[in-house]
Amino acid sequence: MKLAIFGPPGSGKGTQAKKIAGRFSLRHISTGDIIRENIASNTKLGKKFKEYNDKGLLVPDEWVFEALRPTLPKEKFILDGFPRTIGQARMLDTLATLDMAIMLKVSDEEVLERISGRRVCSSCGKIFHIKFRPPEKQGFCDACGSSLVQRKDDTEEIVKSRLSEYHSQTKPILEFYEDKKILYYVDGEKSIEEVFSAVCFFIENSISK
Numbered sequence: 001m002k003l004a005i006f007g008p009p010g011s012g013k014g015t016q017a018k019k020i021a022g023r024f025s026l027r028h029i030s031t032g033d034i035i036r037e038n039i040a041s042n043t044k045l046g047k048k049f050k051e052y053n054d055k056g057l058l059v060p061d062e063w064v065f066e067a068l069r070p071t072l073p074k075e076k077f078i079l080d081g082f083p084r085t086i087g088q089a090r091m092l093d094t095l096a097t098l099d100m101a102i103m104l105k106v107s108d109e110e111v112l113e114r115i116s117g118r119r120v121c122s123s124c125g126k127i128f129h130i131k132f133r134p135p136e137k138q139g140f141c142d143a144c145g146s147s148l149v150q151r152k153d154d155t156e157e158i159v160k161s162r163l164s165e166y167h168s169q170t171k172p173i174l175e176f177y178e179d180k181k182i183l184y185y186v187d188g189e190k191s192i193e194e195v196f197s198a199v200c201f202f203i204e205n206s207i208s209k
């Protein structure tokens with residue numbers, strides 16, 4: 001089985017991908033993991049990744065794809081955060097045929113609320129949310145008492161621009177998989193367990209077909 005999961009930032013797709021990988025014995029492939037693995041084992045690509053990382057630059061997706069090229073056709077996997085562009089979706093299609101693309105639907109308003117409400121402890125890094133996981137004492141970490149801050153990436157303005165980039169990149173990818181009739185939408189605004197059981201339902205149905 002070869003799957004890919006999509007969803008806007010803050011949709012919880014990483015969490016779902018991990019759970020799905022566990023339940024169906026799939027390799028969970030996320031871009032970040034691929035980069036870290038290659039750097040750790042000092043592969044030829046890993047050296048390039050490291051150079052980019054050290055400079056604080058974003059590793060080009062094409063290289064991530066190169067790293068995946070030898071193993072993708074042979075494996076059972078769930079892709080998380082990849083393909084990111086329609087070009088990559090087409091490239092992927094020449095290597096491995098996806099059985100299912102899962103899209104976690106979360107409205108922009110919900111994404112904004114989830115992300116812009118996040119607060120992080122300036123000292124220990126523990127994450128809170130002003131509405132969904134408030135600290136006992138407003139503005140301070142439960143664990144160490146240090147002050148909570150909002151990450152730059154989590155401000156409303158940045159989230160809005162990330163969302164608009166996400167939509168313009170993802171729309172053609174969804175259409176691509178819709179044409180192949182392998183796209184499944186799941187309501188991503190429900191609880192983690194509810195989303196997971198909806199996803200499992202689709203996967204189990206497709207296995208039994």
Ligand SMILES: [Zn+2]
Pocket residue numbers: 121122123124125126141142143144145146
């Ligand atoms: Zn703390």
